[in-house]
Amino acid sequence: MVTLSEVAREAGVSPTAVSRHLNRSIVLPKATADRIDEAVGRLGYRPNALAKRLSKGKAEAICLATPEISNPFFAELASAIESAAAERGYGVTLLSTRGRPAREIEAVNQLADRYFDGLIMIAARPDDGTLGDLIGRRQGIVLLDEDVPAARVPRIFVExxxxxxxxxxxxxxxxxxxxxxxxxxxxxxxxxxxxxxxxxxxxxxxxxxxxxxxxxxxxxxxxxxxxxxxxxxxxxxxxxxxxxxxxxxxxxxxxxxxxxxxxxxxxxxxxxxxxxxxxxxxxxxxxxxxPIAEMGRIALERLLASLDGVEVPAMTRLPVELIVRKSVADIRGNARR
Amino acid sequence: MVTLSEVAREAGVSPTAVSRHLNRSIVLPKATADRIDEAVGRLGYRPNALAKRLSKGKAEAICLATPEISNPFFAELASAIESAAAERGYGVTLLSTRGRPAREIEAVNQLADRYFDGLIMIAARPDDGTLGDLIGRRQGIVLLDEDVPAARVPRIFVExxxxxxxxxxxxxxxxxxxxxxxxxxxxxxxxxxxxxxxxxxxxxxxxxxxxxxxxxxxxxxxxxxxxxxxxxxxxxxxxxxxxxxxxxxxxxxxxxxxxxxxxxxxxxxxxxxxxxxxxxxxxxxxxxxxPIAEMGRIALERLLASLDGVEVPAMTRLPVELIVRKSVADIRGNARR
DNA sequence: CTCCGGCAATAAACCGCTTTACCGAAGGCT
DNA sequence: AGCCTTCGGTAAAGCGGTTTATTGCCGGAG
CATH class of the missing domain: 3.40.50.2300 (Response regulator)
Incomplete structure (x- = not known):
C-alpha cells in the first residue's frame, strides 16, 4: 500500500505539494508537476479512500433504505438512484428494512454515525413517532414514496x-x-x-x-x-x-x-x-x-442539493398515469352477475 | 458533533480509557465505567464511523457489482447478500455495471482504494483479459454466477x-x-x-x-x-x-x-x-x-471468510432444479407441424 | 539599496478514533 | 524490607490524507 508520503519522498517534494497538486488546489511549475505525476505512476499510487473521507469529513456515499430490495418496484428505484449517484461520484449503500422499525432506525443512526452523507428513506409502515423524532429536522434525509409525518425533511411523492x-x-x-x-x-x-x-x-x-x-x-x-x-x-x-x-x-x-x-x-x-x-x-x-426512474433521479438530486445546503422544495409530487392493459372487463350493459 | 475526547473530559478520564471501555478491550472498576457510560449517554456520543474506519483500516462494507440491479434475478441476489451482510455488521454498496467494462474496472479500483473491504462481482460479459489482470490474485474478491477467467479468486456458480x-x-x-x-x-x-x-x-x-x-x-x-x-x-x-x-x-x-x-x-x-x-x-x-438466496448467502460467507484470511474453496457449484409450469406443450405422437 | 509582491513550496495542525506500550500505586510473598 | 504482580489507567504514535498559515527566495519598483 503506497502512501502519499512515499510519493512525496520519491518526487522530492512535501506531501502537501503532492496532495494539493493531485487535488488541483495549487499550480506547480511543469517540471515539478511532472516529477510528481511520474512518481504517482511509477509507484501506482492510489489515494486511500478511508483517509480521504475522514479528513474531508465526507463519506462520499448515500444510503438507500427500502422496505425490500427484491421487490422489482424498489429495485427499479434503486437502479435509477444508483445510476444518478454514480454520475455524481457518490456510492449507494443498500439497506433493506424488511418492514422492521428497528432497521429504519438503524438507517438513521448510521447516518448520524457518518457512515454516509445522506439517506433516501422509503418508509414501510406507519410511524408511531419514534422514527419521526429521530429524523426530526436532521440534514441529509429525503423521504421517497412514503411519509414519516413528524419529520421536517424534503419529500418526493406521487399523486x-x-x-x-x-x-x-x-x-x-x-x-x-x-x-x-x-x-x-x-x-x-x-x-x-x-x-x-x-x-x-x-x-x-x-x-x-x-x-x-x-x-x-x-x-x-x-x-x-x-x-x-x-x-x-x-x-x-x-x-x-x-x-x-x-x-x-x-x-x-x-x-x-x-x-x-x-x-x-x-x-x-x-x-x-x-x-x-x-x-x-x-x-x-x-x-x-x-414514474419510477424519475422519482429516483429527483430524490437523489434533492438529497445532494440539500447536502450542499441549497434550499429544496419541502414536497414534490410526481404525476401518475393510467396504463390500460387486459385485466379489466367491459361489462357495460351486462346484467349484474 | 461530540467526540471521544469530549466524553473523556466529561468523565474525567483519558480518551484511551473511553475508547477501550467502549470496545471492551479493558475492564474498568464499576464506578469509572459508570461515569463513562453516563457521559456517553448525557452527551449523546456516537463514534464517528469515518474515523473508526480509518484507524481500523476497515471500511466495514462490501460492494456488490451486478450487471443491473433492476433485473429481478440480481435484485433477489442483492437482497440475500444484504441480509447476510447486515447480520455480520457489514454494509453493502451497490454498483450496477450496466454491462460496461469500465464500470467493472471501477469496482475493482474502488476496492483497491479501500472504499470497501470486499467485492462480490457478477460479471456481465466475456473479459478480454483486462479485468482478469486487475483482479489477479487480489484478496477480497469473489466471483458470483459468472466467470472472469484469468482471476485467481473464489467462485460460486451453479451447475x-x-x-x-x-x-x-x-x-x-x-x-x-x-x-x-x-x-x-x-x-x-x-x-x-x-x-x-x-x-x-x-x-x-x-x-x-x-x-x-x-x-x-x-x-x-x-x-x-x-x-x-x-x-x-x-x-x-x-x-x-x-x-x-x-x-x-x-x-x-x-x-x-x-x-x-x-x-x-x-x-x-x-x-x-x-x-x-x-x-x-x-x-x-x-x-x-x-437457488438464488443460497447463492447470495454463500457468496457473502466465502467473501468474509477470505477477508479473515481463511482458505475457501476455489469453486463452489450449487445445484439447479427443473421447475415445470405451463410453457411446454406435450407433442408426443403429434405429427410434425 | 531597500522594500514589496508574488511564486514555489512546506510545516504542522487536524480529522476522530485505535492501539501499543508503559507507568505508578497498592497489595501479596518471601 | 525488598521484589513481583495486579490493578487502573494513560501518553503518544499512528491511520493517510487535507488545509491553513507561513517561509524563503527572487525580481522589479521606488
Whole structure:
C-alpha cells in the first residue's frame, strides 16, 4: 500500500505539494508537476479512500433504505438512484428494512454515525413517532414514496389520490359499480391518499362504498392473496378490485387463479405502480404507472442539493398515469352477475 | 458533533480509557465505567464511523457489482447478500455495471482504494483479459454466477450444464426434437456451459443440432425478442425454444405474443434462472431454478471468510432444479407441424 | 539599496478514533 | 524490607490524507 508520503519522498517534494497538486488546489511549475505525476505512476499510487473521507469529513456515499430490495418496484428505484449517484461520484449503500422499525432506525443512526452523507428513506409502515423524532429536522434525509409525518425533511411523492381516481374512473367507465379496494396499511400516507381518492371518485359518481369492501393490510403478496380470497367470498361478489400496489395485485392474481376465477372475465383488477414485468402477467395488468426512474433521479438530486445546503422544495409530487392493459372487463350493459 | 475526547473530559478520564471501555478491550472498576457510560449517554456520543474506519483500516462494507440491479434475478441476489451482510455488521454498496467494462474496472479500483473491504462481482460479459489482470490474485474478491477467467479468486456458480441438460431432457421427453437455443454471449462461462449441456444432451439422444438454430447474444430482453423473431421465421419452425435466461424468455414471450403465436400451443419455451414472478407470466414459465438466496448467502460467507484470511474453496457449484409450469406443450405422437 | 509582491513550496495542525506500550500505586510473598 | 504482580489507567504514535498559515527566495519598483 503506497502512501502519499512515499510519493512525496520519491518526487522530492512535501506531501502537501503532492496532495494539493493531485487535488488541483495549487499550480506547480511543469517540471515539478511532472516529477510528481511520474512518481504517482511509477509507484501506482492510489489515494486511500478511508483517509480521504475522514479528513474531508465526507463519506462520499448515500444510503438507500427500502422496505425490500427484491421487490422489482424498489429495485427499479434503486437502479435509477444508483445510476444518478454514480454520475455524481457518490456510492449507494443498500439497506433493506424488511418492514422492521428497528432497521429504519438503524438507517438513521448510521447516518448520524457518518457512515454516509445522506439517506433516501422509503418508509414501510406507519410511524408511531419514534422514527419521526429521530429524523426530526436532521440534514441529509429525503423521504421517497412514503411519509414519516413528524419529520421536517424534503419529500418526493406521487399523486396518489389522482392515481386512485384514474383507476376508479376507468373501472366505472367500464361498467363496474361494485368495486372492492385492497388498500395498504392503515395510517400510511400513500395508502390513505389512495383510499381517499377512491372514495371521493365513487362518491362523485353517486356510488356507495361499503366499508367492509375496503381491506387494509401490508403491501405484500401475502396480504393481496388473503384479501382476494376474502373478496371472492363476498356476496354479492364485487365485479372489480382496485389493489393499491402491484405487489398486492400479484397476490390477488395468484389467489383468484387458485380459485379458478378468471381475470378479467370473472373479476376485474386494477393495480398501482406499474411495476416492471406487470405487462407480462396473465392477464397483462391494467395499472397506475408511477414514474419510477424519475422519482429516483429527483430524490437523489434533492438529497445532494440539500447536502450542499441549497434550499429544496419541502414536497414534490410526481404525476401518475393510467396504463390500460387486459385485466379489466367491459361489462357495460351486462346484467349484474 | 461530540467526540471521544469530549466524553473523556466529561468523565474525567483519558480518551484511551473511553475508547477501550467502549470496545471492551479493558475492564474498568464499576464506578469509572459508570461515569463513562453516563457521559456517553448525557452527551449523546456516537463514534464517528469515518474515523473508526480509518484507524481500523476497515471500511466495514462490501460492494456488490451486478450487471443491473433492476433485473429481478440480481435484485433477489442483492437482497440475500444484504441480509447476510447486515447480520455480520457489514454494509453493502451497490454498483450496477450496466454491462460496461469500465464500470467493472471501477469496482475493482474502488476496492483497491479501500472504499470497501470486499467485492462480490457478477460479471456481465466475456473479459478480454483486462479485468482478469486487475483482479489477479487480489484478496477480497469473489466471483458470483459468472466467470472472469484469468482471476485467481473464489467462485460460486451453479451447475449450468446440468441445468441445460434437465431443460433439454424435459423438452425431449415432451416430444420435441427440433429445439432452438437462445444462448448468452459467446465466451461467457455460464453461456458456454449451458450450450455445451444442451448439445451434449441432444447428441445423447441422437438428435442433431443445427448451428443456425443456436443464437448468441446478450442476456437482455431485447436480444430475447430479436432472437424469437428470427426463430419464428425459421422453416421448418422449431417446436421449442430453450432460452438460457429468464430475462431472455421475457423478450421471447413478448415477441411471440406480438406475432400472434401461442406459447406453448405454437411453440414451447423453457427458461433458465426461475426469476421471481416467472410463475405469473402468461404462460407460467417452465424454467431451471437457481437457488438464488443460497447463492447470495454463500457468496457473502466465502467473501468474509477470505477477508479473515481463511482458505475457501476455489469453486463452489450449487445445484439447479427443473421447475415445470405451463410453457411446454406435450407433442408426443403429434405429427410434425 | 531597500522594500514589496508574488511564486514555489512546506510545516504542522487536524480529522476522530485505535492501539501499543508503559507507568505508578497498592497489595501479596518471601 | 525488598521484589513481583495486579490493578487502573494513560501518553503518544499512528491511520493517510487535507488545509491553513507561513517561509524563503527572487525580481522589479521606488
Amino acid at each position: 396518489n389520490a389522482i392515481g386512485a381516481r384514474l383507476a376508479t374512473e376507468h373501472l366505472i367507465a367500464m361498467g363496474h359499480t361494485d368495486i372492492a379496494l385492497i388498500a395498504g396499511p392503515m395510517g400510511l400516507l400513500s395508502a390513505n391518499e389512495r383510499v381517499e381518492g377512491f372514495k371521493a371518485t365513487m362518491a362523485a359518481h353517486g356510488l356507495r362504498v361499503d366499508e367492509a369492501r375496503m381491506l387494509h393490510g401490508e403491501f405484500t403478496r401475502e396480504f393481496g392473496h388473503e384479501a382476494a380470497l376474502a373478496i371472492a367470498r363476498m356476496s354479492p361478489r364485487p365485479t372489480a378490485i382496485l389493489a393499491c400496489s402491484d405487489y398486492l395485485s400479484v397476490g390477488v392474481l395468484g389467489a383468484l387463479h387458485d380459485l379458478g376465477l378468471s381475470v378479467p372475465d370473472d373479476i376485474s383488477l386494477v393495480g398501482f405502480d406499474d411495476m416492471p414485468l406487470a405487462e407480462l402477467f396473465d392477464p397483462p395488468l391494467t395499472t397506475i404507472r408511477q | 449450468n450444464a446440468i441445468g441445460a441438460r434437465l431443460a433439454t431432457e424435459h423438452l425431449i421427453a415432451m416430444g420435441h426434437t427440433d429445439i432452438a437455443l437462445i444462448a448468452g454471449p459467446m465466451g461467457l462461462l455460464s453461456a458456454n456451459e449451458r450450450v455445451e449441456g444442451f448439445k451434449a444432451t441432444m447428441a445423447a439422444h441422437g438428435l442433431r443440432v443445427d448451428e443456425a438454430r443456436m443464437l448468441h447474444g446478450e442476456f437482455t430482453r431485447e436480444f430475447g425478442h430479436e432472437a424469437a423473431l428470427a426463430i419464428a421465421r425459421m422453416s421448418p419452425r422449431p417446436t421449442a425454444i430453450l432460452a438460457c435466461s429468464d430475462y431472455l424468455s421475457v423478450g421471447v414471450l413478448g415477441a411471440l405474443h406480438d406475432l400472434g403465436l401461442s406459447v406453448p400451443d405454437d411453440i414451447s419455451l423453457v427458461g433458465f434462472d426461475d426469476m421471481p414472478l416467472a410463475e405469473l407470466f402468461d404462460p407460467p414459465l417452465t424454467t431451471i431454478r437457481q
